[in-house]
Amino acid sequence: MRYAMVIDTKKCVGCSDCVVACQNENRVPIGYCRDWVIENAKGTFPNVSIELRSERCNHCENSPCVRCCPTGASHYEEGGLVKVTRHECIGCGACVQSCPYDARYSHPDGFVDKCTFCHHRISEGKLPSCVSVCPTECMYFGDLDDKESKVYQLLQNRDWKVLAPEVGTKPHVYYLV
């Protein structure tokens, strides 16, 4: 099993609903977030285009955050999820520094926090809250090892990219372009 998220930048309107839904679902304190939205504009008026995309932890196959964690709090779980065990985390912040995507933050209660793909929801058969709330349905979640899955199909049939492929982290969040 290989969990992955596929996000269609052609449909995203940048509304940031994914951010608020995540904050509520995961009780992320005001002022912090596990996901966020980026706008990139290219060209000059009137030949200009934009790309909107929702970003979060990429649950990398080769995660610098897991490698650098001194206590083993950052670890892999089934399906390739990257998670932090809160009571093992000493809040040193090494992982925050090591993440090329700036996907982690230091929680005011003393541990490091980030996206879990809503592990508690997917283990109940639900979708991550960002995926389930998105008004444009531009986000898809599933198992890349399952050839019937929507995520697998989309990556077969559409052009896609991952963020900062050059750093060799092998991200599990894909963007349709």
Place this chain on the structure above:
Amino acid sequence: MNKSRREFIKLSAIGAGGLVLANPLLNAMIGQVNAAEPMDASKIKRFPTYCEVCFWKCAGWVYTDEKGEIWKIEGNEDDPHSNGRFCPRGTGGIGMYNDPDRLKTPLMRVEENGKQTFEEVSWDKAFRFIAEKMNKIKDESGAESLALFKHGSGGAHFGKLFKAFGSRNITAPSYAQCRGPREVGFHTTFGSNINSPEPVDLENTKCLVLIGNHIGENMHNSHVQEMSKAIDRGATIITVDPRLSTAASKSKYWLPIKPATDLALLLAWMNVIVTEELYDKNYIEQYAYGLEDLQAHVADKTPEWAEKITTISADVIRQTAREMAFHAPATLIHPGRHVTWYGDDTQRCRAMAMLNALLGSWGRKGGFYFPEKAKVPSFPHPGYPPASWTWNDYLDGKYALAGSSIANVFVDMSHPDNESDHKIKGWFVVGTNLISTIPDTERTLEAIQNLDLLVVVDTMPMEITGYADIILPECTYLERYDDMRLSPNRVPNIAVRVPAVKPKYLSKPSDWIVRKLAKKLKLSKHFNYESYAEVIDWQLKQVGSSLAELKEKGVLKLDRKSPMFLEEDDYHEFGTSTGMIELYSLDLEMEGFDPIPNYTPHPEPPQGYYRLNYGRAPMHTFGRTVNNPNLNELMSENCLWVNPFVAADNNLENGQEVWLKNQDGVVSEFPIKVRVTERIGKDNVYMIHGFGRANKKLKRSYGKGISDTQLVTNVMVDPIMGGTGMRGNFVSFVTDKPESEVVS
């Protein structure tokens, strides 16, 4: 100069004998929960609601946690407005409940040591004060001299109180400051209003045309959802906008039109469709009146003619017109929503309606569907007393085609320069910040100074609350029952709102406020119930359901009674004078207006000035959400979109703070940060509406960004329906902090 009767009160309220300050809840911080591991699922409860953060009114579920506090809000899957997915504002509606800046107790304007301030008072004292003032106005000038400005669900309760008291002078800025022109433009063509939500079949459209309509930035939930599906299906999107809006960025054709010239483009499109005979011949023959007049009218409105006006090339105009015709009748020229732009807005919206007519999209799949609304009887009450006059009598035939009351006319009726017999002496303002919604703030303030009573009902302190004689704190939608939502849709449906939590502080639901005030006014016979739950339950039982059932379901869907679309060769009577689709409008002709729209040039910005355009952001609704802790975090201030050439010409840098000065010399109260972007052209600047809040009690949003309304002093009134065109204001940049201005 006389001291102002109603100084804007910016300072904190003074306490009255510990009345409310003793309430520990007042000092509670934002209800923030520690980041615990997943909670005890057995303690989680859910309550049905429909959202009040915007007018789309999506139905959903409010979840409370083990402590009974609100945890999250999610969409109801059976709801056609949300389809189970709330937008960021609905998801963040929890912040409306948690905002520590909420109005907490009734406040009364008093004078202390020569200075006006607000004093915390009991509900009973507030009601006694208001009832006394209302009765005085009634005795002196008649009940009709009281006016209600409203927005949202709370206002409906006050509407009943007004009718019971004897006034029908009830209005909402959502008409003449927003969607009014399109209602008249479509009604004069098809004999039907558009209403809300717009009955557009985006789900099935093959070609979507947006005229300045920025779906995606305006977060009209189900429309955003359906547009996304249209993108998935590969539908053509044609967006006309001087700015690369989000929708424009997803369009096959983006037409970066010169602002204020849309009507020329629409006429040229009709020229192509008529001269190339691309219109739906059977449909037009069967249903339309005035094709020959239209043919003659648009004969010289060629794409070449329009190119000179709009800057859009004749080739693109032809190509897009042909593409629209190719996909017809599944081509949809979306009527838009906030359409009060240049004062000839009814005619522009009518041209959009006529284009839909030529393409045969009204009443057709992929165009417009015929909506149906659930019919539920009202809770029984005695008949309301008659009113001897209304706003219509004041207008005396002017704006005769307006289908609803005109909020700016209510300002006129209240202004000292009103010499008619129809004068307004007192206002109730419920859930609408008039300072930000009605343009020409100075005139609104002159009217306010002329009032004998100003009651403001809201959940949050706003600019308008600063001018109130008395402020009544309404609780949020998460803490109250309200009328059922019965909006028309593809399937008639009913959604309920029940409280998930008790009202915080001393805030109260509008229905409670109205019932208590009615008692003081001896009007209780009109409000013969103990709780609003009783009203809803009675109403639901009349249609074979109950409140208990709706508490389980949230939304009840009913069967349609008539077809959703026109059927082949179906006879159909339209609500116009001729009973047909009027390409030539007899109503407009009768009232002395162009029966077929004409393009009129609008003033251009003078040298060194740029047209001020404004719009929406998906995470905010007007100014009402900018202080919401969850939503403020997503966008805490607006910025000014400026083309790089304009920035260079004016020595502006990205992120630099500037003040704006308009053509009448009005300077913005606060600065705004420049955003240098290629997404906008050289003749206009753009900002999100709703920022630049001037009430210091809004701790998170005070002074963040600027208010476009403040700079809208040139108001172009639509002669057909009285709408206030607001996009003819031009601004220049002020880079040094202006002398501080005293706000009276």
